[in-house]
Amino acid sequence: MVSKRSINYSTWTPLAALIILIIISSFASEYFFSARNLLNITRQISYTGIIALGMTLVIIAGGIDLSVGSLVALAGGVAVLALNALGGGPLAVAAAILVAVIVGVLGGAFNGMLVTAGRVAPFIATLGTMSIYRSLTLYMANGGEFRSQSDLFPSFGAGLFLEIPIATWVFVILAVIFQILLSYTPFGRHVCAVGANEVVARYSAIRIQFVKFMTYALTGLTVGVSAVLLASRLNAVSSTNAGVYYELDAIAAVVIGGTSMSGGMGAIWGTVIGAAVLGIINNMLNMAGISTYLQGLVKGLIIIAAVLVQYKRK
Amino acid sequence: MVSKRSINYSTWTPLAALIILIIISSFASEYFFSARNLLNITRQISYTGIIALGMTLVIIAGGIDLSVGSLVALAGGVAVLALNALGGGPLAVAAAILVAVIVGVLGGAFNGMLVTAGRVAPFIATLGTMSIYRSLTLYMANGGEFRSQSDLFPSFGAGLFLEIPIATWVFVILAVIFQILLSYTPFGRHVCAVGANEVVARYSAIRIQFVKFMTYALTGLTVGVSAVLLASRLNAVSSTNAGVYYELDAIAAVVIGGTSMSGGMGAIWGTVIGAAVLGIINNMLNMAGISTYLQGLVKGLIIIAAVLVQYKRK
Amino acid sequence: TATLSQAGTSAGTSAGSEAAAAPAAPAAAEAAAPVSTEPIKIGVSIPSADHGWTGGIVYWTEKAIADWKAKDPNIEFVLATADSPASQVSDIEDLMVQNIDALVVLPHDSASLTPVVEEVKNAGIYVVVIDRGLTKPIEDVYIAGDNPGLGKVSGEWIAEQLGGQGDIVVLEGIPTVINTERVEAFNAVIAQHPGITILDSQPAMWSTQKGLEIMENYLQKYDKIDAVWAQDDDVLKGVLQAYEESGRDDIKFFLGGAGSKDIIKMIMDGDPRIQADVTYPPSMAATAVSLAVMGMRGEHLDGFYQQQIPTRIILAAELVTKDNADKYYEPDSVY
Amino acid sequence: MTNGQPQAASQPADQPASQPEELLRVENLTKAFSGVEVLKSLNAGIRRGEIMGVIGENGAGKSTFMKLISGVYAPTHGRILLDGKPVRIATPSAAQRLGIAMIPQEFNLINTLRVYENIFLGRELRRAGVLDRKRMIEIARRLFAALATDVQPEALVGDLSVAQKQMVEIAKAISQESRILIMDEPTTVLSRAEIDSLLVIMRDFTAKGGAVFFVSHKLAEVRAVCDRVLVLRDGELISLDPVAALDEHEMARRMVGRDLSEAFPAKATPTVVQPVLAVRSLTVPGSLAGISFTLQQGEILGIAGLMGAGRTELGETLMGLRKAQSGTIAIDGAPTAIQSPRDAIAAGIAYLSEDRQGRGLLLQYDSVVNITLASLKQYARLFIQNRKCQERARYYVDSFNIRVPSLAADLSRLSGGNQQKVYLAKWLDTAPRILILDEPTRGVDVGARHEIYGFIHDLVANGLSCILISSELEEILGLSNRVLVMRSGRIAGELAGDALNEEEIMYYATGLKVQEIPGDATAPATLSGASGAPVE
Numbered sequence A, B: 001m002v003s004k005r006s007i008n009y010s011t012w013t014p015l016a017a018l019i020i021l022i023i024i025s026s027f028a029s030e031y032f033f034s035a036r037n038l039l040n041i042t043r044q045i046s047y048t049g050i051i052a053l054g055m056t057l058v059i060i061a062g063g064i065d066l067s068v069g070s071l072v073a074l075a076g077g078v079a080v081l082a083l084n085a086l087g088g089g090p091l092a093v094a095a096a097i098l099v100a101v102i103v104g105v106l107g108g109a110f111n112g113m114l115v116t117a118g119r120v121a122p123f124i125a126t127l128g129t130m131s132i133y134r135s136l137t138l139y140m141a142n143g144g145e146f147r148s149q150s151d152l153f154p155s156f157g158a159g160l161f162l163e164i165p166i167a168t169w170v171f172v173i174l175a176v177i178f179q180i181l182l183s184y185t186p187f188g189r190h191v192c193a194v195g196a197n198e199v200v201a202r203y204s205a206i207r208i209q210f211v212k213f214m215t216y217a218l219t220g221l222t223v224g225v226s227a228v229l230l231a232s233r234l235n236a237v238s239s240t241n242a243g244v245y246y247e248l249d250a251i252a253a254v255v256i257g258g259t260s261m262s263g264g265m266g267a268i269w270g271t272v273i274g275a276a277v278l279g280i281i282n283n284m285l286n287m288a289g290i291s292t293y294l295q296g297l298v299k300g301l302i303i304i305a306a307v308l309v310q311y312k313r314k
Numbered sequence C: 001t002a003t004l005s006q007a008g009t010s011a012g013t014s015a016g017s018e019a020a021a022a023p024a025a026p027a028a029a030e031a032a033a034p035v036s037t038e039p040i041k042i043g044v045s046i047p048s049a050d051h052g053w054t055g056g057i058v059y060w061t062e063k064a065i066a067d068w069k070a071k072d073p074n075i076e077f078v079l080a081t082a083d084s085p086a087s088q089v090s091d092i093e094d095l096m097v098q099n100i101d102a103l104v105v106l107p108h109d110s111a112s113l114t115p116v117v118e119e120v121k122n123a124g125i126y127v128v129v130i131d132r133g134l135t136k137p138i139e140d141v142y143i144a145g146d147n148p149g150l151g152k153v154s155g156e157w158i159a160e161q162l163g164g165q166g167d168i169v170v171l172e173g174i175p176t177v178i179n180t181e182r183v184e185a186f187n188a189v190i191a192q193h194p195g196i197t198i199l200d201s202q203p204a205m206w207s208t209q210k211g212l213e214i215m216e217n218y219l220q221k222y223d224k225i226d227a228v229w230a231q232d233d234d235v236l237k238g239v240l241q242a243y244e245e246s247g248r249d250d251i252k253f254f255l256g257g258a259g260s261k262d263i264i265k266m267i268m269d270g271d272p273r274i275q276a277d278v279t280y281p282p283s284m285a286a287t288a289v290s291l292a293v294m295g296m297r298g299e300h301l302d303g304f305y306q307q308q309i310p311t312r313i314i315l316a317a318e319l320v321t322k323d324n325a326d327k328y329y330e331p332d333s334v335y
Numbered sequence D: 001m002t003n004g005q006p007q008a009a010s011q012p013a014d015q016p017a018s019q020p021e022e023l024l025r026v027e028n029l030t031k032a033f034s035g036v037e038v039l040k041s042l043n044a045g046i047r048r049g050e051i052m053g054v055i056g057e058n059g060a061g062k063s064t065f066m067k068l069i070s071g072v073y074a075p076t077h078g079r080i081l082l083d084g085k086p087v088r089i090a091t092p093s094a095a096q097r098l099g100i101a102m103i104p105q106e107f108n109l110i111n112t113l114r115v116y117e118n119i120f121l122g123r124e125l126r127r128a129g130v131l132d133r134k135r136m137i138e139i140a141r142r143l144f145a146a147l148a149t150d151v152q153p154e155a156l157v158g159d160l161s162v163a164q165k166q167m168v169e170i171a172k173a174i175s176q177e178s179r180i181l182i183m184d185e186p187t188t189v190l191s192r193a194e195i196d197s198l199l200v201i202m203r204d205f206t207a208k209g210g211a212v213f214f215v216s217h218k219l220a221e222v223r224a225v226c227d228r229v230l231v232l233r234d235g236e237l238i239s240l241d242p243v244a245a246l247d248e249h250e251m252a253r254r255m256v257g258r259d260l261s262e263a264f265p266a267k268a269t270p271t272v273v274q275p276v277l278a279v280r281s282l283t284v285p286g287s288l289a290g291i292s293f294t295l296q297q298g299e300i301l302g303i304a305g306l307m308g309a310g311r312t313e314l315g316e317t318l319m320g321l322r323k324a325q326s327g328t329i330a331i332d333g334a335p336t337a338i339q340s341p342r343d344a345i346a347a348g349i350a351y352l353s354e355d356r357q358g359r360g361l362l363l364q365y366d367s368v369v370n371i372t373l374a375s376l377k378q379y380a381r382l383f384i385q386n387r388k389c390q391e392r393a394r395y396y397v398d399s400f401n402i403r404v405p406s407l408a409a410d411l412s413r414l415s416g417g418n419q420q421k422v423y424l425a426k427w428l429d430t431a432p433r434i435l436i437l438d439e440p441t442r443g444v445d446v447g448a449r450h451e452i453y454g455f456i457h458d459l460v461a462n463g464l465s466c467i468l469i470s471s472e473l474e475e476i477l478g479l480s481n482r483v484l485v486m487r488s489g490r491i492a493g494e495l496a497g498d499a500l501n502e503e504e505i506m507y508y509a510t511g512l513k514v515q516e517i518p519g520d521a522t523a524p525a526t527l528s529g530a531s532g533a534p535v536e
C-alpha cells in the first residue's frame, strides 16, 4: 500500500497542483498570461529546472545531491576564466560551454566517487562537496565576481530562438532526453531498481555502483549546462551568491513533481511540472506585490499545499 | 548486513574521527588545549548540538527536519518580544525562556501534524515550514533584529556555573535525558521500530503517527531551548540570519555521529560526538588562521573524512 | 585604555609619519624600513563574502593586512569571517583565546554582537568597529559609511534629474537595518516631491540575478518607468540586463549604490543610462585596520592636531558623476 | 495430500536417461558464517534431466547450499564443477551466465517496477538501444499462460499478493535460458492448481536436458515430482537416494534424525461451550462481506479458502488493522470496539501475519527486541528493564527451542522456521486469549512444524482459543475442531465432524457448494450481510 501511494503520487497528481496554481495566478495578476511573462517564467525556471532533471535520477536511485548550487558557481566561474583566456571569440564561447560542462561532470563524478567507492552517505558526501566547491570558487575569484570580457557570450544566454529563450529550449530538450533515458532505456530501469531495492538489484546483475555513479555524473552535466546558461545570461558569475539555495529549489521541484524522497520511482515530466510550480509561485508573488517579508510564508504554504493536493487526489 | 554496518557505525567509530581531529587540532594551534578555548568550544557546539539531539530522534524514526534553523529565529524572536513586554526582570526572563520553548514545541508540533495527519513527505513539509517560520520572523521584526532591553537576560546565556558555561550544562543534561529516552524507554524503542519497518511497527500495535509526531515535537522543544540560549547569549535575535544553516549543521552532527539517514538505528552520544567534531573543525580553522576562502574547503574535506574514517574502522 | 595609549604614544610617535602614510599611499610601504616596535596582535572579524559588497570588505581587509605585514613584521593579524551573528560571536571568542591586543569588527548585527564585543573591551582590548554600530558606545573607534545619507543623496539626485515628475521603481537589498535606513531616507526625500510616485519596491538581496528577475517582472507590470533606484551596483547590473532584453527605451536613467568599480567605469565612459552613483566604500575596512594599528601605537592622523584618533569617522555618501568618477575608481578591487 | 497428475509424470521411465553423466557437482562444499559451519563439506552431483529434491529441517542449510551454487554466497572452501570443469561462481550474474537460475526463498522483486520489468531486470530486451516493451510483455504473458496463473505483465509487483509474487519469481527464473533451475520452496504460498502447473513446467524443463533443484517442506510434492532426494541435517549430507526408495515418513525421519510421532496431536474438543469471540455481519468494503461466526473457549477454528478469499483481511480486521464498515465484535459476550491493534491487544487478541518478514519482525534487530516489542509495557514502568526482557527471550528460545547464534544476533541471520518461532513468541508474550495464526507454518519444516502444532495444542489446552488461517488443508483438517470456508470475502460454509474433509472444503472454497445456513445461530445477519455485500 505504501508503494500504491507513491505510484499515484507520480502519475497525474502534480498536474492538479500546477493547474490550481495557474488559476490562482491568473486572478492574482492580469499580466500573468502575457506571452512575455510566460516566456520569462520558462526562462527563470530553466536554470534550476535543468539541474532538477539530474537530481531526479539521483533521488530515484536513492541518493541526494546538495552540492549542485556550489557546483554551478564553480563550473560557471571556470568557464568565464576560460572564455577570457581564449579572447571571447566564437571559438572561446564554444570552449567556455565545453569547459563548464566538463567541470560540472567532474564535480558530479567526484560526488559519485565518494558515494560509491567511498561509501559515504550521499547527504554527507554532498554536504561536504557543497562546502568544498563553494570554497574553491571564492578562492579563485577572491570573493568577487568572474567577469566575462566577451560581448558575444551574453548573446546566447539572453538570446531567443523562434521567439523562445534559448535557455527554455535547452531545458525542454534536456527534459525530453532525460525522460527517454529514465523510461525507455535499461539504464533508467536500473536506476529505479537500485533506488527501490539495492540487494535485489545486485542479484539481478545490475552494476549498482556504476548506476549510482552515473546519476551523480549526469547531475553534474546538468549543473554544467545550467551554469553556462546562467553565466552567459549575466555575462558574469558571482563567487558569493551564484547558485545559492539551488539545491533546495531543485529538490523541491523533484518532490513536488511526485518523485518520492525514498527513491525507487519518479517521473521526469513530473519534475518539469514541479519546477514550473515553483517558478509560477515566485512570479505570482512578485507580480501580486505581496509584502516581501510574507512571500516566504506564501511560498512555503503553496509548496506544502501542492503536495497535499497530490495526496487528496489519491 | 546493511543493518550490521549501521550498528558498528553507531558504536565506537565516531570516536575515532573525534580523536584524530583533536590530535590534528592540538598541533594546529597552541591555544587549542587552553581551558578557556575548550570551554568556548563546548558552548559554541551547544546551540546546534542541542537541536541535533531532537534531530537524531526524527532521523531514526525515518524523517528529517529542515525547519529547525528558521524555528530558532522565530522562537528566539518571540521570546525577546515577551521579555521586553514583561520589563526584563527575573520573572520576565523566566517567562521568555518558557515562551521560547512553547513556540519551539508548537513549531515542531506543526511539522509533526503535516507529516502525520497531512502525510506530507518530511523533506517537503519541513522545507515549507522552513520558509514559513523564517518569513513570519522577518515580518515581525520587519527584517531587523529583536533587541532585548534586559541587562539580566544576557547574564545567563553568557554566564558560567562552576566555571562551565550554562549553555554547556544544558547541552549535557539534555543529552543524558535524550540518551535515556532513546535507549531505556518504550518510546525510544518504538522510535527505532517505526524507522526500521513502519509496517511491522503498525502490526505490533505501535502508534506510528503518535511516535513520529512526538519526534518532531521533541525536536521543536530542543529548538526552543537552543533559541533562548542563543538569544540570551546575543541579547538579540536577527530575523535575517539567526539559525541560518543550523539544519545542515544539526543533520551533519547526527550523521557523523553514526546515525544512518535511512533510519531505524542511531545513538544520541554519537550525535554529541558529531557536534563536537564540527565544533572543533570551526575552532581549529579560526585558530590556524587558514585563508578565509579556503576554510570551506577544509571543513568539507574533514566532514567527509570523518565519515570515511567510520567505514574504514568497520 | 589610558595605559595602553600612554605606552603607545611613547613608542609610537617616531614611526608616526610612515604609519599614517601607509594606507594613503601603499606604494610607500615597501620603501620604509621597519623600525623596532613592540609586537602587537590584531584580530579582525568580518562577515563572510555573501554578496559583492562584503566581498569587497574581505578584499580590502586582506589588502590592508598584507600592506601592514610588509611594512612591520611585528604586527600579527588573525582574520576570521563569519556567515552569521552566532558564528561571528564564536569567532570573536576564539580570537580572545589567542590574546589579541586589538579587535577590528564589522558586526553582522548591531545588537547581537554587542555583548561579546563588550567582553572584549572589558578584557582591555582596543576595539575598532566598522559600519554597523553597536547598541552601546563601547568601541574606541567607529568608522562607517552613511546609510541614511546614501538613501538621501540618491533620492535627492533622482528627484532633481526627474524635475520632480515621474514614476520610479526601487530594488532594495537584503532586509536588514542597513537596508531599512537607506530605503526610509530615500522614501522621505521622495515624499517631498508629490510629482514622483514609487511604483514598486522589492528586495533584490544585493544579488545580480535577483535584480534581473525582479526587473523582468517590473518591466512586465509597468508600461512606463522613468527611473530605477537599485541601491546596490551588483543589483543594477541585473537590472540593466533585463532592460536591454526587454528592448524598451522609456527608462531615462538608473541609479545604483555603493560605487562598485564596474559602475564607476561606466560613468567614466559616459554611459547615458548611468550618470551617477553614490558611494558606500568597502575600503572603509582597510582604513579600520590601519586605525587599529595606529590606535595601538598611539599615533594620530597626519595633519590632525588632535592627540588621539577621532573616535567617530563617518564617510559621507558622496555623489559620483562623470566629473569626479576617476577619483573613486579602484581597478584592483573585486567590487 | 496426494495429487494424481504430477505423480504420473514422475515415473522415472519418461525422462531422457540418454546421457546420465553429471551436469553439476559439488566437492567438499563448505560454508561458515562468522565461524559457524552451516554447510559441512558436501559432496553431491545432479544429472541432466533430473529433478533433485533437497529437504531438511529449518536451518539445515538448504538455502545456503542453493545460494552457494547460485553465486549469492562464496564457499568457505570446496569447489563446484560444471560439465566436469571447475567454475567460480562469484556473483548471481556469473551464475546466470553459466545458465544457473534461482527462485529464492525470500522474494527478490522490485515492488515499484512492473511485472515484466522485474522478469527482465538486468537483461532487458532492447530495440535500437531503447527498451522493447512489446516483446517483453508478450513473452511475460506467454510465461504466465504456461504457468496457468492470471498475473498481468503490466501490473506493479507491489500490488500483487504473496502468491502472485511467487509466480513472478518463477516466471523470472524460467525465462532465463538456463540449464540448471534452483527452486527454494517455490510452492509454499501456491494454490493447488498453480502447484500442478508448476510441476508440469519442471518436467518440460528437464525433458529438454535441464536439471532442477527442488527445495520444499511439502514432502508429498517432493515424492510426486523428484527423481532423487538429498537430505540435509545440520549442514551435513544424510542421504541421496532415488525417490522410490523412501516414503514421506522415511524422509521425515531422516530429516529430523528420529521417528516422528503421530503427525498431529490428538484434538482436544473443548469441554465447556462458551463463546469467547462472536463476530456479527462484519463487512469491509472490497474484501469482507457480512462475516459472522463464533469462536468457542479453547477451540481451534480453522479458516480455509483459496488465495484471495479474504482470510488475511479477516484476521487483519479482527486485529484492528483494517477498518470495518459495519458489523459487531463481542468478546465474552460484551460488544467491543476494535479500532486499532492496541484495542485488539487490550481485548486479548493476537494476530500473526502470513508475511512474517514484511509485517512481522524487525529483521535487523535481535530476538530480545522482537519478542518484547508488542508487550514492552510489561517490562517498563518508566524504563525498560533489559534483564527481564533478556530472561523472557531466553525462556522462549529454550522452550520453543529456537536456534539462534545468540540472543543478540539479529533475525536476518535466522532461517525461516526459527524466525517463525520468534514471531510466535513475540505474540504469545502479549498473553493473548485469542490467537489468530495466518499461514503459521509457511516455509517451516516438518520438525519445526510439529513443534508448532504442539505449541498450539498446548496453548489451546490451557484455555487459549485459536483461529487458524491456512492454505494447507492437511493442517486445517489435522488441527481444527471446526472449519469455516471462505470464498471471495464471504463465509461459504462451516464444516465440523464427519463433514470435515478435503473434498467438502474444496467444494465450498471453489463455489461448487454454498451453505444456505452457516452453522451459526446468526443466519439472518449473515444472509443480509452476504446478500448486500459487494462481490470482489
Ligand SMILES: Nc1ncnc2c1ncn2[C@@H]1O[C@H](COP(=O)(O)OP(=O)(O)OP(=O)(O)O)[C@@H](O)[C@H]1O
Residues within 6 Å of the ligand: D033, D034, D038, D056, D057, D058, D059, D060, D061, D062, D063, D064, D065, D105, D403, D412, D413, D414, D415, D416, D417, D418, D443, D444, D445
Ligand atoms: N547470512 C547469514 N549469516 C549468518 N548465518 C546465516 C546466514 N544465512 C543463514 N545462516 C544460518 O545458516 C543456517 C542454514 O540456513 P538456511 O537458510 O540455509 O536454512 P534452510 O535449510 O534454508 O532453512 P529453511 O528451511 O527455514 O529455509 C541457519 O542456522 C542460519 O541461521
Ligand SMILES: Nc1ncnc2c1ncn2[C@@H]1O[C@H](COP(=O)(O)OP(=O)(O)OP(=O)(O)O)[C@@H](O)[C@H]1O
Residues within 6 Å of the ligand: D158, D159, D160, D161, D162, D163, D305, D306, D307, D308, D309, D310, D311, D312, D313, D354, D355, D471
Ligand atoms: N503480502 C501482501 N502484499 C500485498 N497485498 C496482499 C498481501 N497479502 C494479501 N494481499 C492482498 O489481499 C488480497 C486478498 O488476499 P489474502 O491474502 O487476504 O487472501 P487470503 O484468503 O488470506 O489468501 P492468502 O492468505 O493465502 O493470501 C490479495 O488479493 C492481495 O491483493
Ligand SMILES: [Mg+2]
Residues within 6 Å of the ligand: D062, D063, D064, D105, D184, D415, D416
Ligand atoms: Mg531456506
Ligand SMILES: [Mg+2]
Residues within 6 Å of the ligand: D311, D312, D313, D354, D438
Ligand atoms: Mg492471506
